[in-house]
Amino acid sequence: GKTTTSSMIGYMLLQAGLDPTILVGGEVKAWEGNARMGKSRYLVAEADESDGSLVKHAPEIGIITNIELDHPDHYETLEEVVDTFQTFAQGCKTLVGSIDCDTVRHRLKPTISYSLDPDQGADYTVSNVNYRADGTTALVWEKGQALGVLNLQLLGRHNLSNSLAAVAVGRFLGLEFGQIAEGIATFEGARRRFELRGEAAGVTFIDDYAHHPSEIRATLAAANLQSRPGQRVVAIFQPHRYSRTLTFLEEFAESFTHADLVVLTDIYSAGEPDLGQVSGEDLATAISKHNPQVVYQPNLPLVSEFLLENLRSGDLALFLGAGNLNQTIPELITTMSEPAKSYI
Structure with missing residues (x-):
């Protein structure tokens, strides 16, 4: 979900008037390509662990959606992948992580956590979820307080999880939930993602x-x-x-x-x-x-x-x-x- 999550966050900031620079791994209709040049101090970039270069990044906010062995051409074991993510996490001033991923939950310590399961005790979670053929709706919670209803055009549990990461980032940056929800509701996704x-x-x-x-x-x-x-x-x-x-x-x-x-x-x-x-x-x-x-x-x-x-x-x-x-x-x-x- 790296491309979808980073594209969604970039689009959300764009719709909120923050004019971000965006660099992602897939083409997005909203900016007709995989990058746009903004004029603000915000940069949203997609990165991955495929060649180990992830450790060279030290962002203000890092988001980890999940950790698994995906590149056996570079890593022999999951433990090697975890080491890379732990090094990356140490370089993030604020780490946003999905604790629906067992590895993130047990091996990292996200500053801000999110989960689709309300029983996990995450900072951000959902209830009243409705997965439909034309999208998804859910009630979003922030530290035990209901924020409001989120509407997505994107399908499936994985995209609802991606949207929670975007909510967490938006709230950390001081956006009102209404601004966040409005941006996410009109996000159409990246090309080659369903x-x-x-x-x-x-x-x-x-x-x-x-x-x-x-x-x-x-x-x-x-x-x-x-x-x-x-x-x-x-x-x-x-x-x-x-x-x-x-x-x-x-x-x-x-x-x-x-x-x-x-x-x-x-x-x-x-x-x-x-x-x-x-x-x-x-x-x-x-x-x-x-x-x-x-x-x-x-x-x-x-x-x-x-x-x-x-x-x-x-x-x-x-x-x-x-x-x-x-x-x-x-x-x-x-x-x-x-x-x-x-x-x-």
């Missing part, structure tokens, strides 16, 4: 950057919130990096249980050499033990060919991955929009 790419022949095309098992589970949960009765959720996944696929093979295999059909292609290397230890087909075999509705297509042209033959009206086609899988979406929409085609 992004609606279009519809054709009754099929809805969604593009999402999810490439880690926990991200895939969260994205599928959001897709199932949006899907209508009888509508299939078709997950099309391109694994990202051999090292990640090998390390989390079983976790990936268990992540697709809530998809009605899984279409898998081969691994996007992201520059890693293929050592012959794991393949997309190996992952398809592992997934089949938990969800038998899985199909392997070794390359993107075959993925497109399969989808053209097998997608049907009413499907929600969810394209997952950090590689180039999403490049197939425009051609699929164009082809399926042709009058001569019929998808039943």
Whole structure:
């Protein structure tokens, strides 16, 4: 949730008239790119632990949404990841953290905490939560006092958690809850984060950057919130990096249980050499033990060919991955929009 959280905070400050400079890892419609230059003293930047450079940052406010082993090409163990985050936390004047993450709760000491569970005793929490197909609403609490109702256009528990981080930052900076809620209510999200790419022949095309098992589970949960009765959720996944696929093979295999059909292609290397230890087909075999509705297509042209033959009206086609899988979406929409085609 790094890109969504940082983009949401930047957008919230922008809507509040604070004119922030924003640097994030995804494109955002509000500023037509991944960065905007502001004229105030506020800078919102997304950073991650992928190469260890996170420890070079010493922000006024640091936000940690969760900690997990996501880059086995750089870290051998979760403990090494925790060490990096602990060093980063020590450099933050104020640390905002989600204590729904066990590692954040037990290994770090956030200055300001947030949680979706009111029983955790966090500084910020929610109640009266309503997850809908068109968004989420919740009553937000600050240290035992009700602040008001928050409305999100974004779907799912993970995005409600991200919005609590934004609330915590906004309140720390002195914003009224009304200003915070107004900004968050109109935030449309970043591109490739459950992004609606279009519809054709009754099929809805969604593009999402999810490439880690926990991200895939969260994205599928959001897709199932949006899907209508009888509508299939078709997950099309391109694994990202051999090292990640090998390390989390079983976790990936268990992540697709809530998809009605899984279409898998081969691994996007992201520059890693293929050592012959794991393949997309190996992952398809592992997934089949938990969800038998899985199909392997070794390359993107075959993925497109399969989808053209097998997608049907009413499907929600969810394209997952950090590689180039999403490049197939425009051609699929164009082809399926042709009058001569019929998808039943």
